[in-house]
Amino acid sequence: MPNPLTRADVEHVARLARLALSEAEIEQFTVQLGAILEHAARVAALDTAGVPPTSHPIPLANVLRADEPVPCLDRDVVLTMAPAAEDGRFRVPRILGEEA
Amino acid sequence: MTPTGDELTGRSAAELAAMVRHGDVSAVEVTDAHLQRIAALDGDVRAFLCVAEGQARAAAAEVDGARGRGEALGPLAGVPVAVKDMFCTKDLPTTCASRILEGWRPPYDSTVVARLRAAGAVVIGKTNLDEFAMGSSTENSGFFPTANPWDLGRVPGGSSGGSAAAVAARFAPLALGTDTGGSIRQPAALCGVVGLRPTYGRVSRYGIVAYASSLDQAGPFATTVADTALLLEAMWGHDPCDSTSIPSAPEPVLASLEDGVAGLRIGVVEELADVDGIQPEVRAAVESARRLFEKAGAEVDTVSVPSVEYGLSAYYVIAPAEASSNLARYDGVRYGLRAPASEVAAMNAATREAGFGAEVKRRIMLGTYALSAGYYDAYYGQAQRVRTLIIRDFARAYERFDVLLAPTSPTTAFELGAKTSDPLAMYLSDVCTIPTNLTGACAVSVPAGLDGAGLPIGVQVLAPALGEAVLLRAARCLEAGFNFTGRPNLGRSTLGEA
Numbered sequence: 079m080p081n082p083l084t085r086a087d088v089e090h091v092a093r094l095a096r097l098a099l100s101e102a103e104i105e106q107f108t109v110q111l112g113a114i115l116e117h118a119a120r121v122a123a124l125d126t127a128g129v130p131p132t133s134h135p136i137p138l139a140n141v142l143r144a145d146e147p148v149p150c151l152d153r154d155v156v157l158t159m160a161p162a163a164e165d166g167r168f169r170v171p172r173i174l175g176e177e178a
Numbered sequence: 179m180t181p182t183g184d185e186l187t188g189r190s191a192a193e194l195a196a197m198v199r200h201g202d203v204s205a206v207e208v209t210d211a212h213l214q215r216i217a218a219l220d221g222d223v224r225a226f227l228c229v230a231e232g233q234a235r236a237a238a239a240e241v242d243g244a245r246g247r248g249e250a251l252g253p254l255a256g257v258p259v260a261v262k263d264m265f266c267t268k269d270l271p272t273t274c275a276s277r278i279l280e281g282w283r284p285p286y287d288s289t290v291v292a293r294l295r296a297a298g299a300v301v302i303g304k305t306n307l308d309e310f311a312m313g314s315s316t317e318n319s320g321f322f323p324t325a326n327p328w329d330l331g332r333v334p335g336g337s338s339g340g341s342a343a344a345v346a347a348r349f350a351p352l353a354l355g356t357d358t359g360g361s362i363r364q365p366a367a368l369c370g371v372v373g374l375r376p377t378y379g380r381v382s383r384y385g386i387v388a389y390a391s392s393l394d395q396a397g398p399f400a401t402t403v404a405d406t407a408l409l410l411e412a413m414w415g416h417d418p419c420d421s422t423s424i425p426s427a428p429e430p431v432l433a434s435l436e437d438g439v440a441g442l443r444i445g446v447v448e449e450l451a452d453v454d455g456i457q458p459e460v461r462a463a464v465e466s467a468r469r470l471f472e473k474a475g476a477e478v479d480t481v482s483v484p485s486v487e488y489g490l491s492a493y494y495v496i497a498p499a500e501a502s503s504n505l506a507r508y509d510g511v512r513y514g515l516r517a518p519a520s521e522v523a524a525m526n527a528a529t530r531e532a533g534f535g536a537e538v539k540r541r542i543m544l545g546t547y548a549l550s551a552g553y554y555d556a557y558y559g560q561a562q563r564v565r566t567l568i569i570r571d572f573a574r575a576y577e578r579f580d581v582l583l584a585p586t587s588p589t590t591a592f593e594l595g596a597k598t599s600d601p602l603a604m605y606l607s608d609v610c611t612i613p614t615n616l617t618g619a620c621a622v623s624v625p626a627g628l629d630g631a632g633l634p635i636g637v638q639v640l641a642p643a644l645g646e647a648v649l650l651r652a653a654r655c656l657e658a659g660f661n662f663t664g665r666p667n668l669g670r671s672t673l674g675e676a
Contacts, residue, residue, distance in 0.1 A: 088543070095502060095546040096509070097539055098527040107543055113602055114494060114544060115557075121491045121564045122556055131562030132569060134392050134422075135378045135618025136643070141421040155285045161516035168511055173522045 083112040183211035191257045191351040191405040195298075198241065198256035205241035205256030209234050209300050212258045216303070216349045219669045224324050225334075225344040227263050229303040230270055234258065237300045244298075254412055255298030260344040260353040263304040264311055265291050265396070266385040270301070274387050275319040276309045278533025279514045288385025289417045290354060290396055297412040302350050305340030309535045310505065311361055311389045313337050314607045317598055318537040325594070326369060327666035328633055332591040335365030335607075338399070342369040345399045346634075347668055352409050353399040358390050359493055360586075360611025362397045363623040367586035367636020370625045370664065372406045372653070373399050375611075377643045378618035379424040382417030390500035391422075393493075393615040403624065403654045407431045410646065424644075431647045439655045440475030442648070444468075445579035447640075448480045449487055450610045457589045463626040463635045464585055470659035471583070471652070481575045481582065485567045486613045492568070493612045494605055495548050495561035501538075502545030508533065540601060569617050576642045581652045585610050586623040586636035610638060619643045622653045625662040634664070 088108045092099045099107070153166060162169040186194070186208055197203045216229055241256045266272050266284035273279045291301065308318035316324045316339030324339045326332040327347040334343040338355030342365035345353045355362040357375035366373025374397045381396045388394065398409035411432060417423045451464050471478050510516035510529030517528035534542070548557035575582060587607055597604040614621040620643065623636040637656065641649035 083547075087547070091543055091547045091550065094550060095542050096506075096523070096526045096530055097534075097542065098524075098531040099539070100531075103536075103539065107540065110540060110601055111544055111547065114540075114605075115547070117602060118491045118495050118548075118557060118561070121488050121495070121560050124488060124560070124564060124567070126560060126563035126567065129563040129566050131559055132565040133562060135569075135616075136422070136424065138379070138422060138424075143418060151285050156512075159282060159285070159513045161510060161514070170511055171520055171522050171525050 083108055083115060183214050186211035187215045187348045189351065190402050191254065191400060192408055194257050194351060195253065195255055198245070199251055201245070205238035205300065206235060208256050209238040209258055209302065212302055212350055219347060220349060222325060222330055222669065223327055223343050223347050224322055225260070225305055225340040225347060225349060226303040227273060227275065227306050227321060227340070228270055230301055233269050234300050234302045237295070241298050241300070252296060252298035253408065254294060257299050257352060258302040258350040259294055259299045260303055260305050260341055260350040261291060261301055262307055262338050262341045262353070262355050264307060264356050264387050265354060266387070267291055267301065267304065270304055272304070272387070274310045275307045275321055276533065276535070276538070277320045277515065278508045278529070282513050284385070286385060289382035289419060290413045291385070293413055299352070299412070305338070305344055305353065307340055308337035309538050310387065310501070311337040311356055311358055312501070312537050312541055314360070314364060314604050315597065316340060317594065318535055320535050323594060326591045327668050328370065329591065332593050332633070333368070335368035335587070335591065337361040339365045341399050342366050342371055342373065345369070345371045345401060346666055348665070351401060352405060354396060355399055356386060356394055356396050357615065358393045359497060359615050360608040362399065363611050363621060363636070363638060364587045364607060366399060366623040368591040368634065370634030370662070371399055371401055372403055372622065372624055373397065374406050374410060374622040375614060375620060376410060376414060376646060377424070377620045379422050380428060380644070380646070381414045382420040382423050384417055384419035388504040390497040391504060392500060393497060403650055403657045404432070404435060406622070407435055407650050429644070429647050431650045434647050434651055435654050437651050438474060439471055439652055442476045442581065442652065443579045444471050444476045444478045444652070445481030445575055445582045446478065447483050447486065447582050447584045449483055450584035453585070453588055453609055455588050455606065456585060457629065459629040460585045460588060460590070460635055463637050464583060466660070467583055467626060467637045467656055470656055474655050474659070481579060483571045483575055483613070485564065485571045488564050489568055489613045489616055490605065490609050492561040492564040493608070493616060494544070495557045496565065498541040498545030499548045499558050500545070502542045502549065505538070505542055537601070565616050568613055572613070572617050572619065572642070580641070580648055581645070582640040584638045584640060586638040590629045590631070590633035590635055614640055620646050620649055622649055624653045624656045624660070626656070626660050627662055628664060
């Protein structure tokens, strides 16, 4: 059985999920997620030895089509919805800030 | 004589399409009647995030023009359809009721919306939902909650609560929803309308914003089973743009709708008919449905599907896990909100913190945890194995039965705010609908009458994957038997004075 959720767990998961949670949210989620995980842990008690996992409900695999070019979305139309764009590209703040 | 607005908004989609085709009324008149009803009453219900007044009139005028030129009209020509704001629409904002997508205009139409437009349907607006379809009450909308037309102090259910409320309020005879854990069937039950979740892969997911990709499926809302079938036939079928779309052609459903249930074997799922916390009137409605089936010549027996009791726990690992991955795309780079920051990782985290609501963050956290090193197998792997057990249990049940019967929601509509502080209590309202999402099969909620407080009750019919024809035949039998003709008493005096 997994350990009960700690505040440090919540902070760690928030970093993985790229969520800058507030102090109040960290406290609230530590309690709420713990309760939900406790409920979810009911499935951990089931004997599933030898049972294969289902990741997808229908048996479709390797769906292929002919490799022929088809029209795609118009770049300029797509970029009009971007928070920032420049020279036909998405513009973002610097990426290597921490290492710089 | 031209029918008045109120007469038009009381009609089924099939009737409206026939009237437009015969020239008894114009598509513009039909659209205007519904727009007027929305303008008069949606201030109370708040089913719509966006009403497409201009676009809807233009689409209706096109239908009238095509008719005037003697062109063949599509099966939904001139019929207003309300669209859950999870479907991309080129001419209307698509927000998923999230601040992170506020104002976003997709560069393309979802396949389903494109098909409905091609069938002549008039998109009348985009409906409210729980943010990114995460919730069971529409209270998790990032903009405002929607009220249940039967009692404005209660929830319409969710996550497709705006669509269910819009149909119940006769703002549109048809609506689109998505159902990942019950998000079509549960609000249909709480609002007294019909709601169908089709077999996974039968309806294209292209252009529908992803929540949990192995569970998401779009489907119709309507006031009658026949209208539900009509809308389903206009929206389903293979789509090369969705690699999970089933290639085979669907079996028509409308043609066999009146074939009855004589000789069908119908199983009442005992674990769901007697689920914890079930309202006695809901249990009684399932019993009534059982008797209606027997009277119509079906062989009915109870059936045990023991693993369904683990469905909720498995779902609340699998769906958040898939959501945490799908929602990684909202990073402030390509569309939607961007919070200012000097460095990109900080920008991503600040954008997501500012743009997502509490329930979305909760599920992203839950899913990220369940997929993280050290916990993956205990939670996610185990939930996937339990999913297999549930699929096997239903396969065994379908060796003996053609369709199954269960409640849709354990209770009728609850009060606004009743469950917002207790996420787990909210999740429990999906207990009867979740198994179908895990198995990938189809199920429908049919109105069964009202409880003592005057609130609608829904009963659910379930069928195996690709079983929509037999499913809707059984639903039609219940519809005829229950003969539910009630309508919410929404602002009747206001309209009378208008």
